[in-house]
Amino acid sequence: QQQVxxxxxxxxxxxxxxxxxxxxxxNTAFDYFPWYQQFPGKGPALLIAIxxxxxxxxxxxxTISFNKSAKQFSLHIMDSQxxxxxxxxxxxxxxxxxxxxxxTGTSLTVIP
Amino acid sequence: DTAVSQTPKYLVTQMGNDKSIKxxxxxGHDTMYWYKQDSKKFLKIMFSYNNKELIINETVxxxxxxxxxxxxxxxxxxxxxxxxxxxxxxxxxxxxxGGYNEQFFGPGTRLTVL
Numbered sequence: 001q002q003q004v005x006x007x008x009x010x011x012x013x014x015x016x017x018x019x020x021x022x023x024x025x026x027n028t029a030f031d032y033f034p035w036y037q038q039f040p041g042k043g044p045a046l047l048i049a050i051x052x053x054x055x056x057x058x059x060x061x062x063t064i065s066f067n068k069s070a071k072q073f074s075l076h077i078m079d080s081q082x083x084x085x086x087x088x089x090x091x092x093x094x095x096x097x098x099x100x101x102x103x104t105g106t107s108l109t110v111i112p
Numbered sequence: 113d114t115a116v117s118q119t120p121k122y123l124v125t126q127m128g129n130d131k132s133i134k135x136x137x138x139x140g141h142d143t144m145y146w147y148k149q150d151s152k153k154f155l156k157i158m159f160s161y162n163n164k165e166l167i168i169n170e171t172v173x174x175x176x177x178x179x180x181x182x183x184x185x186x187x188x189x190x191x192x193x194x195x196x197x198x199x200x201x202x203x204x205x206x207x208x209x210g211g212y213n214e215q216f217f218g219p220g221t222r223l224t225v226l
Contacts, residue, residue, distance in 0.1 A: 034214070043116075043202050043217030044155070087153055098143060098167050098208055100215055102155040 003027060004092050006103025013110050019077040021106045023090035026071060030092035035064065035075050036102075038087045047088070048075070080110045115139050116218040118203050124224045125193055133188045133221045135203030143167075144186035145204040145215070146178060155202070161186050162208060190223075198225045 006023045013019045023033075034049035050057045050064040050073065057064045063076040077084055090103040116137045125131055137144060145168075146158040159178040160168035166178070175191045186203060203218040 036217075038153075041220075043204075043219050045217065046214045049214070089155060096208075098160055098162060099157065100145075100206075101157075105153045105155070107153070 002104065003101035004090060004103045006090050006106060008106060009104065010107040011109070013080045013108065015080065015082060015110055015112050017080050017110075019075075019080045019084070019108055019110070021075045021088055021090070021108075022072065023074065023103050024070075024072045025092050025101075027092070027094075027101075028071075029095050030101075031095040032093040033064070033066065033073050034091050034093070034100075035062075036089040036091060038089065038105075044089055077108075080108075082110045082112055084108060085110050116203055116205055116216050118201075118218040118221050120221060121219065122222050122224075124226065126226055127193055127195060129193050130189070130191045131193060131223070132190070133201055133203075133223075135186050135188070135218060137184055137203075137205040137216070139205055139207075139216060141205040141207045141216075142183060143206050143208050144180065144183075145206075146186065146188050147202040147204060147217075149200045149202060149220070151199070159186075159188075193223075193225045195225050198223055 035047045036044035037047040038044040048059050048062045061078045066073040088106045091100050093100050119134045143162045145160045158172050161180045164180045177189045180186045200220045200222050202220050206215040
């Protein structure tokens with residue numbers, strides 16, 4: 001059973017546009033929600049993360065919106081750039097701190 | 113300095129062989145993980161060790177055996193390799209508790225079974 005559901009599977013955005021990736025979960029024991037960025041041939045790297053006691057976190061062009069009641073969170077990439085082209089994973093961590101569950105990934109392509 | 117390192121980066125081998133992948137972290141973290149990423153890029157947890165003790169063992173064939181000689185190392189040994197084992201294997205580490213949350217990934221080991 002997929003603990004964290006992610007959509008869309010792939011996304012194509014024009015340069016300068018907004019990229020939006022959505023995730024949903026059911027387990028209320030999750031207490032930390034990171035987003036990872038993975039370039040081809042590399043390991044995933046933390047991009048931005050949020051705890052469920054806040055509804056939004058912004059770092060530069062990247063924003064997480066979090067809706068605790070709906071058990072949904074999303075990544076918004078403003079002013080998308082070709083260098084943002086990568087696979088993005090949402091994840092959720094159990095409140096025991098020892099296990100991360102990953103979404104199925106979104107392949108983002110930003111065309112010039 | 114590389115935070116999480118894995119060797120080898122590429123591994124090509126025949127079916128039925130036994131192989132090992134090594135992982136080391138120099139972050140002082142107490143928890144290490146092995147993930148398998150398949151051709152569709154799905155990341156699946158395989159094992160997790162906390163202070164050298166196994167704490168997560170997902171449904172993985174017993175041909176896969178992790179070994180943690182100390183907190184900084186978590187090696188993965190695979191017996192009797194099968195075609196379906198072909199994937200990229202990632203090691204990762206994190207610190208449980210104390211406000212540290214980030215999970216750091218290694219560069220991956222691409223395993224190809226012929």
